[in-house]
Amino acid sequence: MDRIFGRAWLILGHESQIRNPGDFFTTRMGRESVIVTRHTDGSVRVLVNRCAHRGARVCDAVAGTAAEFVCAYHGWTYGTDGSLRGVPLPGGYDRPAAEMTKGGLARVPRVATYRGFVFASLAEHGPSLTEFLGPLRASFDDFVDRAPAGEVETAGGVFKHAYHGNWKLVLENHNDTVHPAFVHASSIWAAREQPAAAGEAYSEIGVRQMLQNGAPWEVWENTGLWVAGYGHSWMGDYHDDDRLVAALDHPGFAEYRAALERRLGREGTARVLGELRWNSIVYPNCSFMSQFRQLRVVHPIAVDRTVVHAYSFRLKGAPEQMFRDTIAFSNVVNGTASPVLTDDLEVYERTQHGLGGRRTDWVYLGRGHGGDVAAGDGAFRGGTGTSEVHIRNQFAAWLEYMTAEA
Ligand code: FES
Ligand SMILES: [Fe+2]
Incomplete structure (x- = not known):
């Protein structure tokens, strides 16, 4: 602490x-x-x-x-x-x-x-915030630039959940692209069994998101995964559903795109919406989705107890439908009764339980080891999107913090 x-x-x-x-x-x-x-x-x-x-x-x-x-x-x-x-x-x-x-x-x-x-x-001295965030600033830029009025605001309340596990587990998981096929299998299959909604049901965004978790392996392998100094990392996006991704051509985004174009023009809008990111992690206490207007703050309570607060954001100047989508999305990925989040919490608690045993010390974080490539601005990219490079990077930062002189 x-x-x-x-x-x-x-x-x-x-x-x-x-x-x-x-x-x-x-x-x-x-x-x-x-x-x-x-x-x-x-x-x-x-x-x-x-x-x-x-x-x-x-x-x-x-x-x-x-x-x-x-x-x-x-x-x-x-x-x-x-x-x-x-x-x-x-x-x-x-x-x-x-x-x-x-x-x-x-x-x-x-x-x-x-x-x-x-x-x-809490430290008197240390790197400036700008230096600390490094290339992660682009994820925050992406978050805010998506607002037609150039500003975002928190709205719609805060989801709070707790799990019996260490705070690091959530940060390790948010850029883990192998787990959805296993941990979220039940919601992927449930979504596949859903009859197509007549018209646009409120639940549709959630069902579509659950379906996307079942993307084929090539998609996860080819998704970008980058790491930077101080333990930060971010992922490219894996979504190809045009009702979820504003860069694609679904009529549901037409009004929003028009609002954005009024500020940024056609090219500027294409550039902003074309920045496709999934989770960005600011080590040690934040994970956010610029494209889906969600931000989670991680609070360690004890070595085996963590509380997470999940915020939703309104893009100022965007049609109200965008915010309804944000909340529908939040309900399925961050809601306390979410069929997706609850899977993750279960696996954090199983991991904490397993690691609590005294028979072995080590875990294996070797996936993609040796395959990372320099990506400029001090960042590295995992050889594939399923690399565990972000976890190795988090532990490199962990070691630095833990061994630095006071
Ligand atoms: S006034 Fe705050 S503790 Fe006494
Ligand atoms: Fe998950």
């Missing part, structure tokens, strides 16, 4: 969650509970959610708007920048409280945003 989650840039959320001064949400950075606020000067602040008096959690709400935060224990009050604003019965303390508490709530030392996504690091 300290060496990785205490050092890396962690994604916390999106600026649309704190649009106006006083808006805030709470989240975690490893073990720390933090409050992310929009201060009165418009800046984003990240405050440690621990009262400077005797340590109570100051803000208990998930999100909201507040002029100040009042600790429930003895009433100490803090501004949206964490500054100590008020101490009841001040005369009773041996020194002025501001002097005692370094001025209020502890501030997380580094905060930065990229294309509206909010990151912070």
Whole structure:
């Protein structure tokens, strides 16, 4: 927790969650509970959610708007920048409280945003966010550039799920292209047995996505898989269903494409929609799908317990149908009762259980080893899309964090 989650840039959320001064949400950075606020000067602040008096959690709400935060224990009050604003019965303390508490709530030392996504690091020093993200910035660019108004916003609530397993399992899985045929076999077969929907049923997006998980081996082998510094990776896309991929020619996307063309022109739109990515992983706490408007934040709770929050995004300026598709897609891949997600959670728990045995130490991550090729900008590409290169890359970053000098 300290060496990785205490050092890396962690994604916390999106600026649309704190649009106006006083808006805030709470989240975690490893073990720390933090409050992310929009201060009165418009800046984003990240405050440690621990009262400077005797340590109570100051803000208990998930999100909201507040002029100040009042600790429930003895009433100490803090501004949206964490500054100590008020101490009841001040005369009773041996020194002025501001002097005692370094001025209020502890501030997380580094905060930065990229294309509206909010990151912070608990380490005073380290690479800039730009350097940290490296070529992964293109995945965030892809996410935002797809919005006809050039901006995205979180919407539709948050799916939260937990599993009894280590946080690394979810990141290893999201670029694992061998598993769908096995882990998701039951939903692939169920989808194949679905009668064709008359007209466009709400469930259609989900059924189509489940069918795509059954893509033939050549498709997975030929899908691009890239890795970059700090443990990040991203995949090319494997979808060929024109109702799911806006770059293809389904009439369901006509209005959206027209809206995008008004901002980017025909060529610009083709370029943006032609950027086909599946999961992008920002090690150690984020996985997102720029093309499908989904972002997941991974919270380790214990060595064998992980919570994942899944956000859906609205492309501003896009027809409402796009957002309905986003939610339908989210229900099938991120929903707590999703027939796809539940398969993955089952296999994480089986893996955790298996690894808990004491008889063997090693796992085998050799698929594609030796076949990686340099892809420019410090990135490498797996020899095939089914390589385990992303897991080797994650463990290289893990080793670096774990062995770096404090
Ligand atoms: S612990 Fe917060 S006011 Fe005492
Ligand atoms: Fe899966």
